[in-house]
Amino acid sequence: MKSEIVITDQFWTKYTKLIRKEMIPYQWDVLHDRAGISIDKERDDHGIPSEKSNAIENLKIAAGQKKGNHYGWLFQDSDVYKWLESAANSYALNPDDNLLDMMNEVAQLIEEAQDEDGYLSTYYQIERPDLRFKRLFESHELYCAGHLIEASVAHFKATGSKKLINVSEKFVNCISEHFGPEEGKINGADGHQEIELALVKLYEVTGKKEYVDLSSWFLKIRGQDPDFYTKQLIDNKKKGLSTGPIPHINTKYHQAHQPVLDQEEAVGHAVRLVYMAAAMAEVASIHNDEKMFAAARKIWDNIVKKRLYITGGIGSTVHGEAFTFDYDLPNDTMYCETCASIGLLFFAKAMMKNEIDVEYAEIMERTLYNNIISGMALDGKHFFYVNPLEVDPKASKNDPGKSHVKPTRPSWFGCACCPPNVARTLTSLNHYISDVVDENLYIHMYQDFIGSFDMNNQTVSVSMTTDLPYNGYTKVKVSDVSKRFRLMLRLPAWIKNYELNNTDIVYQEEEGYLSIDIDSDQTIEINFELPVLEWRSHPSVKNNLDKVAVQRGPFVYCLEEEDNGSELHLLSLVDMASPEEKTDSILGDFVVLKGKAERRLKDASWKNFLYQSELKLDSKKQEVIFIPYHLWANRSKGEMIVWINKK
Template sequence: MISEITIKDEFWERYIDLIKNEMIPFQWDVLHDQGNITIDKVRNNASIPSDKSHAIENFKIAAGQSKGHHYGWLFQDSDVYKWLESAANVYRIAQDEKLKEMMDEVVDLIEDAQDEDGYLSTFYQIEAPELKFRRLFESHELYCAGHLIEAAIAYQAATNDDRLIQVVEKLIRCIENHFGSEKGKINGADGHQEIELALVKLYEVTQKEEYLELSKWFLEIRGQDPEFYQKQLDENRKIGLGKEHPFPINTVYYQAHKPVYEQEEAAGHAVRLVYMAAAMADVAYHTENKKMLTAAKRIWKNIVKKRMYITGGIGSTVLGEAFTFDYDLPNDTMYCETCASIGLMFFAKAMLKNEPDAEYAHVMERALYNTVISGMAVDGKHFFYVNPLEVNPESSRLDPTKSHVKPTRPSWFGCACCPPNIARTLTSLEQYIYSEMNDTLYVNLYMDHQGRVKIQNEIVEVEQKISLQSEGSIQLKVKSSNPIKLALRIPTWVENMVIKKETKEFCYEVIRGYAVITIDQATTLNLTFDIPVVMHQAHPKVKDDYGKVALQRGPFVYCLEEEDNGKDIHLIRVLDEFKTEVLNQCDLGKLVSIKAKGEKQIIDKEWEQKLYRGYEKPSFTKNDLTFIPYHLWENRTEGEMQVWIHKK
């Protein structure tokens, strides 16, 4: 779908401005090893590089401009590509010559680093050229290629310069020369999915069928031979190119345990899974592959019905950053990687191309307004890799099983996939607002903006203005040459929605979560609705949430912080009385807090010398509770935080 949208939403403009003015310059310094920046390990693991980024220097070494060794992860190149994509998105929004110079410097460097045959992956160029494409279970060569493709698309769209498109097309020719079902070629896929969804995007821009076919081939070859990665290593060892791998390759982790058409649940590394599923949905749409769409829908259903957190987070364990089993959703040892929720947004967006079901947009919104933006502090310079639903700083510091759960946002990570992923996503939000099918324009997200979208051959002018502070309202202006069908998503968090044209109330039909109406060439619609505080409970099989509730208002899930409610939050239980309060805090900006009545268990003096005692009915003291939107937690002081709270 082609759109030219300018976001003018106060809430989202703040983030976009942070990315433009703080995050992109900050990341530039990080990538260039400049500034006094502390780089944290994602968890307590001595093997995680954290001295510096070195990402730009790796390219300079590969290009012959510097001498030295590669530093960092095998996929460090992708940090540069995602930075470039973010910068291009910002440049498209507001052209800035200094930013253009920075981007061009990176593009020049990428061009210089590329080998004559098109190959580009700085670790293998610098340290192990004999192992190019020979350790696919871990190499991330095609993963990085995918991020380069996406950066090239964004750079061309922003600057009308196709130099990077030429680089990626040369790289793809190199890949095509090495991969395929023909004798002598590599009959397998990268251990980390990404190129699959990037190739579809390149197809959408260039209309070159070979890119769509290559994406489909990488998806279909995955899992055809579950022993593929091990066989690569065995062959390397036989010809003297590698040592025996110290542990068996977990094919489930890579979603390579069975063909994608046969996969029925969300399993393995969460980011890889949703990147793969997004590509499956995209390929299914463009090739009308119903079998692949059915497989994608099975994965979707398993995630959102049994393996997704209320914040839109996914990934229940730090071991493998992975899914575990149905209803296993621990709040204080989970993973909920920022990139995983971004990937869930990709998946939802791709599914909306195939079928107009509001559930996809509901989940996309849930992930965006909670886990995704929780990943960045309000200063634009500190980030979460992991997004917990319950934190005790002492546990994070002293319990080795919770070292990945950070009580404060670090400046940067040795594995820094998440910060630039946030930047490229939030600077491309206009791509998620609308979708189309046949003659209907679907409104999936609500935020202030104006611009144009193309539906079939019709250019439609659109404008939205929303308010969610007290009573909810949305004004939607639509102008087209001919009458069109408009489908307005009915959010799960609204009540008593009324749609009016001028002063006349519309009667509308609800189809799969959308209010569907036919509008004239120029129409102004006014939507009004209540925004209640919703008290959620989890499925009874989610044992970590049993007997607890989580609050939501609008698209935002809420939490308790020690800053407002004192220590030992686990002793608090909430009552039923809620009221909202609009605040403008210097640390957090404008927000709607929820005030509630609660009780907190008293720890009497007898407990001072006892660990256990005979049961006595506990005593409680009355407490006034303050809930804030989850995405804003840990922007003031370090302390406890909890989303799921006991209910009396």
């Protein structure tokens, strides 16, 4: 079913404009090493290469245009590919000759850097061609290939040029020559999942089913031999290709500890897990693979029911950027990587291709409006890798266990996966608004848009105008209707009540959606009531006991030191006041939430004591001001909390 959607929403076009005007040119300069910035060593790890990006330079060296050594991570190429994908998405929204010239320059460079046999990975081309595909636990060769493919697809859709599609198909042919079940081929997968998702996208524009089959094979071979990566290293040593001790490989980190179809928990590196699970759902929908979908659903359920932050973040520990165990959701040492939430968005949308479940839409919205857009500053030039739910700048500076938790967004990273990932995601939001299933048109996301949908042998025009995300009035206009179909409008979990202005419309609630039969042109007006919600955690989440998180509409809110003073842990919420619309010189237009709280006082008796057994606990009343979580850290460096004590 074909759908064409153009987002006109003021909230989101602000971001796409920021990406077009600021992020893409800024990241272009970073990749060319001329941005004049200090690159952050996330996690304060001095082993992280952060003198420069060198990503474009690496491609020039591989292409023979310059001489030199590779610099940066093994996956440095992926920064260029994700930039290209975001540029292509942005060009599709707003064609621009200058941007086209930049893309053409990169496309030509990529084509020239590719080896004759199709191989393309600058580190191994420049430094170690003898180790091609021989250190898969860390090489990221197929990970980078995946991002190249996704960039190629976006470039083709935006420009009509097949230059990079040809590069990608040539690379996939090279991969197919080396990987597979046949004798003499490599019987394993890349340590970082990504190629599996990309092959599905390449299939969608070429129609070549063998790409989905290869994706399915990469998924199913993972974990069949948990010692695969170690065996590769042993073989390299026997052949004299490496020296020194063989490192221990944590197979759970790679989700390679058991076959994918047998995995039931979200374990290991969070980004890898959700990229893998999203690919599982994509392949399941195309192959009608019930076992693959069932395995993906088990992973999904484990995440959203036991390992998901209220902001839509995932990944409870900096160690391995990973999941830990059920209900382990610390607020000040967690990871909640921006890329991981983007992967969760991919996962939710892919699951929709197998079944419509309102829970997928709720998670898409939660992670998008909170954790994902928290990953970029309002200037488009500063970014979070980690998205904490509690921050104290003193702890970030002085506690080695919290050095990854930043109180302000750095301008760039030594491992720069997140900034271009945000850009490519926010320029493709039209893919997440709706789904057509049989004679049903599902609208999952509430944004201003204009769309046309091919369904039931007709092309239907649908437009939405809404006051959301801050207020609840929404109008949906349906036209060009010649045959009956059902319009399914999501009933968000954060509404209290709703009212249709059209008294003659027949509707019913159906599995989280408002179902309306449409047999002629129709205009539907809805008023959603947006209460202030106070969420509590499952009792097993130790860090949030006797605390609440505040939400209105799709936004989770937080307290900042800027508005409420320091030592936010001394505050206890008493009750909430009515929401107020506000315009801030930095934060722009938003709805602020205010409440009454009590602040525990520290009197003079504590001057010489760390502990006391008998004392009077005094407090004073204080107004507290909540702002949407995604806006935090745009004004000043200070404390921030999402979960507040509740009286």
